[in-house]
Amino acid sequence: MPTANPRPFNFSAGPATLPEPVLRQAAEEMLDWHGCGMGVMEMSHRGKEFISIHEQAVATLRELLAVPSNFHVLFMQGGGLGENAIVPMNLAGPQPGGLVDVVVTGSWSKKSLAEAQRYADARAAASNDADGRSAIPAPGTWQLREGAAYVHVCSNETIDGLEMAELPDLAALGCRSPLVADCSSHILSRTIDWSRAGVVFAGAQKNIGPAGLTLVFVRDDLLGRALPICPSAFDYSVVAAHGSMFNTPPTYAIYVAGLVFEWVKAQGGVAEMDRRAAEKSALLYNYLDDCGGFYRNRVALTARSRMNVPFFLHNESLNDAFLAGAREAGLLQLKGHKSVGGMRASLYNAMPLAGVQALVGYMKDFARRHG
Numbered sequence: 247m248p249t250a251n252p253r254p255f256n257f258s259a260g261p262a263t264l265p266e267p268v269l270r271q272a273a274e275e276m277l278d279w280h281g282c283g284m285g286v287m288e289m290s291h292r293g294k295e296f297i298s299i300h301e302q303a304v305a306t307l308r309e310l311l312a313v314p315s316n317f318h319v320l321f322m323q324g325g326g327l328g329e330n331a332i333v334p335m336n337l338a339g340p341q342p343g344g345l346v347d348v349v350v351t352g353s354w355s356k357k358s359l360a361e362a363q364r365y366a367d368a369r370a371a372a373s374n375d376a377d378g379r380s381a382i383p384a385p386g387t388w389q390l391r392e393g394a395a396y397v398h399v400c401s402n403e404t405i406d407g408l409e410m411a412e413l414p415d416l417a418a419l420g421c422r423s424p425l426v427a428d429c430s431s432h433i434l435s436r437t438i439d440w441s442r443a444g445v446v447f448a449g450a451q452k453n454i455g456p457a458g459l460t461l462v463f464v465r466d467d468l469l470g471r472a473l474p475i476c477p478s479a480f481d482y483s484v485v486a487a488h489g490s491m492f493n494t495p496p497t498y499a500i501y502v503a504g505l506v507f508e509w510v511k512a513q514g515g516v517a518e519m520d521r522r523a524a525e526k527s528a529l530l531y532n533y534l535d536d537c538g539g540f541y542r543n544r545v546a547l548t549a550r551s552r553m554n555v556p557f558f559l560h561n562e563s564l565n566d567a568f569l570a571g572a573r574e575a576g577l578l579q580l581k582g583h584k585s586v587g588g589m590r591a592s593l594y595n596a597m598p599l600a601g602v603q604a605l606v607g608y609m610k611d612f613a614r615r616h617g
């Protein structure tokens with residue numbers, strides 16, 4: 247492949263930027279994977295070539311996140327919103343109407359609550375709606391019900407830019423229900439404390455790879471409770487029993503995700519991603535806090551996401567000029583989510599420090615010219 251000019255930095259919240267070496271390898275292997283005469287998209291998912299790709303991806307993912315043996319790793323479809331229904335259909339049984347407690351910390355957990363209400367007696371255990379979604383309600387204030395089928399949290403709110411510093415310790419709160427965590431937008435940026443988790447899920451298109459693949463980690467003892475209405479292809483027990491091959495899995499997305507897992511490992515693993523996330527996000531937040539009010543981020547210091555940084559120009563009439571100039575400077579997809587407005591910079595694993603340096607440099611220059 248000819249070497250192109252440096253690619254622009256892409257701050258999309260998802261589908262999002264991928265490591266360039268991964269894209270190059272996928273391009274090289276597009277027509278012929280490892281000399282087998284077929285591209286990955288063209289292979290049977292039951293052939294030995296794809297089975298080796300699949301097994302390698304699962305093994306590397308398990309290694310990266312130190313997934314204990316009592317957790318199944320499932321490669322599913324349906325995305326984060328699909329899991330909002332798939333989780334209650336799997337965990338809120340065996341009778342309909344089980345109790346589900348959802349900690350509402352932003353747009354995604356709010357959607358999870360609404361969807362769970364279709365299958366279960368789901369309620370908000372806490373909500374930060376009233377404070378403008380600027381902080382995460384302290385776990386000690388959560389109204390958790392005895393006997394709930396599970397407690398749902400979104401540990402990184404992609405739209406609002408809030409992140410839990412760690413998964414909550416439900417046992418320490420006197421709650422015996424399993425924890426379900428939507429980690430879609432920060433998976434692989436830090437370790438997961440599996441002793442606190444029952445189910446962890448994540449759409450791939452933020453920090454892992456192409457859209458179409460959903461990662462689900464489910465603890466052994468939570469299998470076998472699905473409601474009768476749960477489609478077989480979404481029943482964790484069925485998917486686990488078939489090694490994620492009950493139906494055709496999203497083969498190409500799994501292949502690219504596998505390349506990303508190898509890339510993360512070669513960079514130094516999740517510990518290194520964690521270190522980089524701290525460094526990159528600190529660079530941007532420090533500038534936002536020190537810029538004298540031209541820009542600002544509204545999230546409480548303790549709840550700020552290291553992955554998704556929403557920010558606002560003091561003078562919002564400059565928004566279009568800011569975005570147009572950014573595009574020209576090779577800084578793409580900085581427009582904020584329509585429900586929040588302003589700007590949002592997503593700093594996933596594949597975003598290099600140089601990208602954040604370029605962004606801050608552009609922001610300084612823009613503020614100087616328009617201040």
Ligand SMILES: *Cc1c(COP(=O)(O)O)cnc(C)c1O
Pocket residue numbers: 260324325326327328354400402403404428429430431449452
């Ligand atoms: C993007 C996202 C989702 C939704 O994913 P879809 O694949 O569009 O269903 C759910 N939760 C979180 C935290 C997300 O970032």
